[in-house]
Amino acid sequence: MKPLAKHSFxxxxxxxxxxxxxxxxxxxxxxxxxxxxxxxxxxxxxxQMNQYNGFWDVTGPVPEEGNAAIKYxxxxxxxxxxxxxxxxxxxVRKLQKLVVEExxxxxxxxxxxxxxxxxKTVAPIPLAEAASWDMEAIENSARIAAxxxxxxxxxxxxxxxxxxxxxxxxxxxxxxxxxxTYLGAQIAQARVKGFQGDNLSAxxxxxxxxxxxxxxxxxxxxxxxxxxDIGTSTLYNAVLPPFQAAVDANVRTVMNGFNVLNGVPVxxxxxxxxxxxxxxxxxxxxxxxDWASIGELVPHGFAKDLKQAAELGANAGSDMDMESSAYVxxxxxxVKEGKVSEEKIDDAVRRILTxxxxxxxxxxxxxxxxxKREKERLYHEDHQxxxxxxxxxxxxxxxxxxxxxxxxxxxxxxxxIGELANDNNSPLGSWRLxxxxxxxxxxxxxxxxxxxxxxxxxxxxxxxxxxxxxNHVQVNETDTSGMEEAIxxxxxxxxxxxxxxxxxxxxxxxxxxxxLGLPGLQLNLLKEVYKVNKxxxxxxxxxxxxxxxxxxxxxxxxxxxxQLGSQTGNAIAQVVFGEYNPSGKLPMxxxxxxxxxxxxxxxxxxxxxxxxxxxxxxxxxxEKNDPLFPFGHGLSYTTFxxxxxxxxxxxxxxxxxxxxxxxxxxxxxxxxxxxxxHDKVASVVRPVKELKGFKKIxxxxxxxxxxxxxxxxxxxGFFNNAYEFVVxxxxxxxxxxxxxxxxLHGNFIKN
Numbered sequence: 192m193k194p195l196a197k198h199s200f201x202x203x204x205x206x207x208x209x210x211x212x213x214x215x216x217x218x219x220x221x222x223x224x225x226x227x228x229x230x231x232x233x234x235x236x237x238x239q240m241n242q243y244n245g246f247w248d249v250t251g252p253v254p255e256e257g258n259a260a261i262k263y264x265x266x267x268x269x270x271x272x273x274x275x276x277x278x279x280x281x282x283v284r285k286l287q288k289l290v291v292e293e294x295x296x297x298x299x300x301x302x303x304x305x306x307x308x309x310x311k312t313v314a315p316i317p318l319a320e321a322a323s324w325d326m327e328a329i330e331n332s333a334r335i336a337a338x339x340x341x342x343x344x345x346x347x348x349x350x351x352x353x354x355x356x357x358x359x360x361x362x363x364x365x366x367x368x369x370x371x372t373y374l375g376a377q378i379a380q381a382r383v384k385g386f387q388g389d390n391l392s393a394x395x396x397x398x399x400x401x402x403x404x405x406x407x408x409x410x411x412x413x414x415x416x417x418x419x420d421i422g423t424s425t426l427y428n429a430v431l432p433p434f435q436a437a438v439d440a441n442v443r444t445v446m447n448g449f450n451v452l453n454g455v456p457v458x459x460x461x462x463x464x465x466x467x468x469x470x471x472x473x474x475x476x477x478x479x480x481d482w483a484s485i486g487e488l489v490p491h492g493f494a495k496d497l498k499q500a501a502e503l504g505a506n507a508g509s510d511m512d513m514e515s516s517a518y519v520x521x522x523x524x525x526v527k528e529g530k531v532s533e534e535k536i537d538d539a540v541r542r543i544l545t546x547x548x549x550x551x552x553x554x555x556x557x558x559x560x561x562x563k564r565e566k567e568r569l570y571h572e573d574h575q576x577x578x579x580x581x582x583x584x585x586x587x588x589x590x591x592x593x594x595x596x597x598x599x600x601x602x603x604x605x606x607x608i609g610e611l612a613n614d615n616n617s618p619l620g621s622w623r624l625x626x627x628x629x630x631x632x633x634x635x636x637x638x639x640x641x642x643x644x645x646x647x648x649x650x651x652x653x654x655x656x657x658x659x660x661x662n663h664v665q666v667n668e669t670d671t672s673g674m675e676e677a678i679x680x681x682x683x684x685x686x687x688x689x690x691x692x693x694x695x696x697x698x699x700x701x702x703x704x705x706x707l708g709l710p711g712l713q714l715n716l717l718k719e720v721y722k723v724n725k726x727x728x729x730x731x732x733x734x735x736x737x738x739x740x741x742x743x744x745x746x747x748x749x750x751x752x753x754q755l756g757s758q759t760g761n762a763i764a765q766v767v768f769g770e771y772n773p774s775g776k777l778p779m780x781x782x783x784x785x786x787x788x789x790x791x792x793x794x795x796x797x798x799x800x801x802x803x804x805x806x807x808x809x810x811x812x813x814e815k816n817d818p819l820f821p822f823g824h825g826l827s828y829t830t831f832x833x834x835x836x837x838x839x840x841x842x843x844x845x846x847x848x849x850x851x852x853x854x855x856x857x858x859x860x861x862x863x864x865x866x867x868x869h870d871k872v873a874s875v876v877r878p879v880k881e882l883k884g885f886k887k888i889x890x891x892x893x894x895x896x897x898x899x900x901x902x903x904x905x906x907x908g909f910f911n912n913a914y915e916f917v918v919x920x921x922x923x924x925x926x927x928x929x930x931x932x933x934x935l936h937g938n939f940i941k942n
Contacts, residue, residue: 220545220548220549221545223548223553224541224544224545224548225541227296227298227544228537228540228541228544230296231296231540233523233526233527233533233536234268234270234523235268235269235270235295235296235298236536236537236540237270237518237519237522237523237526237536238265238268238269238270238271238272238519239272239298239511239539239540239543239544240272240505240510240511240512240518240519240522240536240539240540240543241265241270241271241272241273241511241512241516241518241519242271242272242273242274242275242303242479242511242512242513242514243262243265243266243271243273243274243275243514244274244275244276244514245274245275245276245277245282246258246259246262246263247259247263249277249281249282249285249286250281250282250285265519266286266289266290266293266294267289267290267293267294268294268295269290269294269295269296269297269298270519271290271300271519272298272300272301272511272543273300273301273302273303273347273511274286274300274301274302274303275302275303275304275513275514276303276304276624277302277304277344278302278304278343278344278345278625279343279344279565280342280343280344280559280560280561280562280565282344283302283343283344283345283559283560284344284557284560286300286302287299287300287556287557287560288557291556297556298544298547299547299552299553299556301346301347301398301543301546301547301550301552302344302345302346302347302559303345303347303348303349303479304340304345304347304348304349304624304625305348305349305350305622305624306336306337306340306345306348306349306350306386306397306625307348307349307350307352307366307622307623307624308320308332308336308350308620308622308623308756309332309335309336309339309578309623309625309626309756309757310336310339310340310343310345310569310625310626311339311569311570311625311626311627311630312335312339312569312570312571312574312575312577312578312756312757313578313619313620313623313626313630313631313756313757314332314335314336314577314578314581314582314756314757315332315578315581315582315585315620315753315754315755315756316365316366316620316621316622316698316734316753316754316755316756317350317351317352317365317366317367317368317378317382318364318365318366318367318368318369318734318735318753318778318779319582319585319752319753319754319755320332320378320581320585321367321368321369321374321375321378321778322585322586322587322751322753322775322776322777322778322825323581323584323585323774323775324374324775324776324778324863324885324887325584325887326377326378326380326381327381328580328581328584329378329381329382329385329581330381330382330384330385331385331577331580331581332385332577332578332581333350333351333381333382333383333384333385333386333399334385334386334388335573335574335577335578336348336385336386337385337386337387337388337395337396337397338395338568338571338574339568339569339571339574339625340397340625341394341395341396341397341559341564342395342561342564342565342567342568342569343565343569343625344559344560344565345397345559346397346398346550346552346559347397347398347400347444348386348397348398348399348400349400349402349446349479350366350382350386350399350400350402351367351368351378351379351382351383351386351399351400351401351402351437352366352367352402352403353367353368353375353376353378353379353401353402353433353434353436353437354366354367354402354403354406354407354408354430354433354448355367355368355369355370355371355372355375355408355409355429355430355433356369356370356408356409356779357370357408357409357780357788357789357790357791358408358409358410358412358413358788358789359413359707359735359736359737359779359782359788360412360413360414360703360704360705360707360735360785360788361408361410361413361414361415361703361735362415362621362697362698362699362700362701362702362703362704362734362735363407363408363415363698363699363700364408364698364734364735364736364779365620365621365622365698365699365734365735365754366621366622366699366700367408368433368778369777369778369779369822370778370779370780370791370792370793370822371778371792371793371822371882372428372429372430372432372433373432373881373882373883373884374778374882374885375432375433376432376433376435376436377436378433379401379433379434379436379437379440380436380437380439380440382399383399383401383437383440383441383442384440386398386399387399387441387442387443391443391549391550391551392549392550392551392554394558394559394561394564395568398443398444398546398550399437399442399443399444400442400443400444400445400446400479401433401434401437401438401442401444401445401446402445402446402447402448402481403446403447403448403449403450403457403481404434404445404446404447404448404457404463404464404468404478405426405430405431405434405447405448405452405457405463406419406421406426406430406448406450406452406457407419407448407449407450407457408430409421409425409430409450410450412703413703413704413788414703415449415700415701415702415703416449416450416701417450418450418451418452419450419451419452420452420453421452422912423912423914424875424876424910424912426452427910427911427912427914428909428910431467434468435472438468438472438473438474442476443476443477443546443549444476444477444478444479444546445468445474445476445477445478445479446478446479446480446481447460447463447464447478447479447480447481447484447509448481448484449481449484449487451491455493456484456487456488456491456493458480458481458484458485458487458488458504458507458509459488459493459494459500459503459504459507459509460507461506461507461508464478464507464508464509465507465508467914468508469508471914475542475545476542476545476546477510477511477539477542477543477545477546478508478509478510478511479509479510479511479513480504480509480511480512480513480515481513482513482514483513483514483515484513484515485500485501485504485509485512485513485515485517485518486500486515486516486517487515488500488503488504497515497516497517497520497521498517498520498521498524498525500515500517501517501518501520501521501522501525501531502521502522502525502530502531504517504518505518505522505525505531505535505536505539506530506531506535510538510539510542510543511539511543522536575757575758578756578757578758579758579761579762581756582755582756582758582759582761582762583762583765583766583771583773584774584775585752585753585755585762585775586750586751586752586753586755586762586763586766586773586775587750587751587773587775587776587777587824587825588749588750588751588766588773588775588825588826588827588828589731589743589749589750589751589781589820589824589825589826590743590746590747590748590749590826591747591748591749591826591828592747592748593747594828595686595726595728595747595748596728596748596750596766596767596769596828597766597767597768597769597828598642598686598688598728598767598768598769599768600641600642600768600769601644602642602644602685602686603644603685604644604646604683604684604685604686605638605642605644605645605646605684605685605686605687605688606645606646606647606648606680606681606683606684606686606687606688606724607634607635607638607645607646607647607648607687607688607690608647608648608649608650608677608680608681608687608688608689608690608716608720609649609650609653609689609690609691609713609716610649610650610651610652610653610654611634611653611690611691611692611694611732612633612634612635612647612688612690612730613633613634613635613647613649614631614633615629615630615631615632615633615636615760616628616629616631616695617631617654617658617694617695617696617732617754618631618633618634618695618732618754618755618756618759618760619631619695619754619756619757620695620698620699620734620753620754620755620756621660621695621696621698621699621700621702621734621754622699622700623756624660626757630757631755631756631757631758631759631760632757632758632759632760632761633759633760634688634690634730634732634759634760634763634764635647635760636760637759637760637761637762637763637764637765638688638760638763638764638767638768640761640764641764641767641768641770642768646680646683646684647680648673648676648677648679648680648681649673649676649677650673650674650676650677650716651667651670651671651672651673651674651677651711651712651715651716652667652670652672652673653666653667653694653710653711653712653713654666654667654694654710654711658694658695658696659696660696660699663702664694664696664697664710666710666711667711667712668711668712670712671712671715674712674715674716674719677716677719677720678719678720678722678723681720681723681724682723682724684724685726686724686726686727686728687720687724687726687727687728688728688730688767689716689717689720689727689728689729689730690730690732691709691713691716691717691729691730691731691732692709692713692730692731692732692733692737693710693732693733693734693735693737694710695734695754697710697734698733698734698735698754699734704735705785706738706785707735707736707737707738707782707785708737708738708739709737709739709742714741714742717729717742717746718741721745721746725747726747727746727747727748728747728748728749728750728767729742729746729748729749729750730750730752730763730767731749731750731751731752731753732752732753732754732755732759733751733753733754734753734754735779736777736779736780736781736782737781738781738782738783738784738785738819739781739819740783740784740819743819743820750763750766750767750773751775751777752766769828772827772828772829772858772859772860772861773825773826773827773828774825774827774860774861774862774863774887775825776823776824776825776863776865776930777820777821777822777823777824777825777930778822779822780792780818780820780821780822781818781819781820781821782818782819783814783815783817783818783819784814786811786813786814787811787814787816787818790818791822792818792821792822792823792880792931792932793822793878793879793880793881793882793931794878794879795876795877795878795879796876796879797809817932821930821931821932822930822931823863823865823882823929823930823931823932824929824930824931824932825863825930827856827858827860827861827862828856828858828860829854829855829856829857829858829859829860829892830854830855830856831852831853831854831855831860831862831890831929832852832853832855833850833851833852833853833927833928833929833934833935834850834851834853834935835849835850835851835897836848836849836850836925836927836935836936836937837849837850837937838925838937838938838939840939840940840941843942844903845901845902845903846901846902846907846923846939846941847899847900847901847902848866848884848899848900848901848902848925848927848937849897849898849899849900850864850897850898850927850935851895851896851897851898852864852888852890852895852896852898853890853893853894853895854890854891854892854893854894854895855893856892857892858892859889859890859891859892860889860890861887861888861889861890862887862888862890862929863885863886863887863929864885864886864887864888864898864927864928864929865882865884865885865927865928865929865930865931865934866882866883866884866885866900866902866925866926866927867880867881867882867883867925867926867927867928867931867934868880868881868883868902868906868907868923868924868925868926869881869923869924869925869926870907870909870919870921870923871921871922871923871924872921872922873909873919873921874911874917874919875909875911875912877909880924880926880931882931883900883902883906883907884900884902884906886898886900898927900927904918907923907941918941919941920940920941920942921940921941922938922939922940922941923938923939923940923941924936924937924938925937925938925939
């Protein structure tokens with residue numbers, strides 16, 4: 192029998208209880224956590240607040256020197272609460288066994304990983320999923336990711352990213368839901384529910400993490416890790432609601448960010464983490480720092496050294512330190528010196544232990560270590576079907592002049608051109624750390640399933656084939672080899688499908704772009720092809736809105752397909768050949784030029800919004816004010832008409848809005864019916880319009896449906912600059928339509 196000090200926590204706790212009743216029967220999680228806290232030393236408590244990245248091959252020899260040896264000893268002492276980037280049942284089991292059997296209390300680890308849009312089976316990037324406006328499909332996508340991740344030992348993902356952003360230069364827009372707060376809040380809840388399910392202790396669910404708290408998406412100039420400088424109205428009404436929606440959905444963890452807000456790095460902001468998140472919203476999960484963001488309080492100029500950074504982070508409410516080692520090295524001394532109270536330490540540890548209990552890790556530390564599940568769940572056919580459904584729903588038809596799309600399956604002489612068309616790696620997108628390279632269905636392979644009349648030409652080289660997650664993608668700007676062949680193939684074809692865009696690793700963290708046009712020689716290729724064949728279908732594959740003004744002006748058919756993951760080629764082919772009628776709507780505005788950025792539909796009016804015969808009104812002298820493609824835009828292979836808008840504001844509790852939508856075309860199609868409001872006069876200036884409702888409906892040809900919305904105080908109110916939610920009487924405008932720019936208008940008076 193092992194010494195008592197080596198036993199698991201459950202045995203230790205049992206021996207300390209005088210009652211003969213089993214704790215599983217008679218103790219709540221809160222009571223269990225309190226009992227465990229009473230057994231812990233200060234060092235062990237601080238250890239639970241420490242997360243390390245994987246630092247050695249656990250199947251190899253034990254590290255004997257250097258930093259790895261120190262971390263190994265910390266694991267044995269119980270001075271590590273979580274591990275990051277350790278995957279696979281064998282690896283997870285060995286680490287968990289080390290901690291459970293060797294540390295004094297045997298408190299199990301929680302294993303975290305960036306499961307952003309799938310693990311092995313890769314779904315569309317989150318921005319693409321947002322274009323579906325389909326909460327059921329988005330929730331299912333997260334559920335698939337959780338199922339596979341949990342099968343390899345992961346029980347915590349650092350998703351969803353719920354940052355609102357109005358700047359497509361910021362590479363991480365691919366990871367979020369776009370520019371709109373209302374849509375972003377719905378998606379935040381759907382993804383939390385998908386990851387966490389109805390029972391967090393189930394073997395196929397994982398803990399979700401809402402990030403980055405807060406305002407990271409407003410980084411100045413769209414440059415990653417940069418300062419955010421916004422007013423309180425924007426913070427309260429645009430930035431915070433998706434986080435609060437995630438908390439309302441019982442998200443168990445929240446991650447802070449790298450940015451400064453109002454002069455304070457958010458990792459060190461007690462205002463955000465304690466006052467708002469934990470006190471005002473009642474969040475009872477725990478806060479994790481972003482990678483080394485506690486240590487980054489030093490280069491920010493907010494802390495003089497790592498010891499003070501640990502003090503500031505803990506006092507601000509950052510409960511777990513990801514990889515900076517600030518807490519494990521300095522927090523015990525900070526407490527002993529009176530700089531951090533032990534009550535704050537207890538609060539942080541209580542939150543962390545509670546989540547571990549909720550996961551069921553104390554009942555079975557190895558519950559996520561099932562080799563049979565690991566073999567069965569990865570790349571499961573049900574998962575492939577799920578991400579294919581998600582991918583099809585994510586595609587947005589931007590333009591379709593002359594009904595060039597869909598292409599007939601018996602169409603002769605179809606040219607498919609572009610390096611990306613034959614790429615089975617880039618379509619997986621960024622932030623797919625668990626995936627296997629080259630496992631996407633390429634566009635070319637997908638199209639060939641429907642036609643034998645395809646001729647492929649690569650065109651000029653665009654990207655470095657060795658592009659990686661850690662490095663910038665190299666782009667060819669000079670070598671035109673392949674251009675002549677592509678032009679010749681296009682000239683001999685009846686229709687040309689050109690696949691252009693960004694490499695999957697040109698968006699994501701650290702991948703801000705100052706210019707948003709098609710990289711390299713792709714626009715040159717497009718123009719040359721267009722000279723010889725006007726029947727061009729442009730398939731865009733990208734992780735952010737692009738500036739494609741020439742393309743939109745000249746190319747008759749454009750599909751925005753983003754980066755769609757494992758089933759990319761199959762999804763695109765089904766849309767191109769009419770097997771699936773596209774229904775996606777843009778979750779972010781497409782600018783005409785970079786100079787318009789930030790550009791977003793729910794802007795304020797300004798005092799001089801209207802065109803004047805002179806220059807003294809709000810506009811550019813060299814660019815239009817309106818976007819290239821607005822938020823909510825997306826066409827179909829059929830057409831929809833809106834009629835009979837009625838507004839009933841007689842009930843003091845709510846306003847009823849109804850509209851009739853008719854499919855006027857000859858194909859069954861889905862339409863996202865969007866409702867916008869405008870609070871015309873308020874104590875805090877309100878945007879010219881705000882999305883406050885949407886419904887996705889399917890209509891057969893020539894059929895109609897009445898679509899109803901209910902607006903309550905929740906939709907009609909806003910936060911004032913004291914962070915008080917207010918609903919003010921006055922006149923409201925209503926627009927219901929097919930995008931943020933097109934619809935039927937009405938008004939009502941709120942008493």
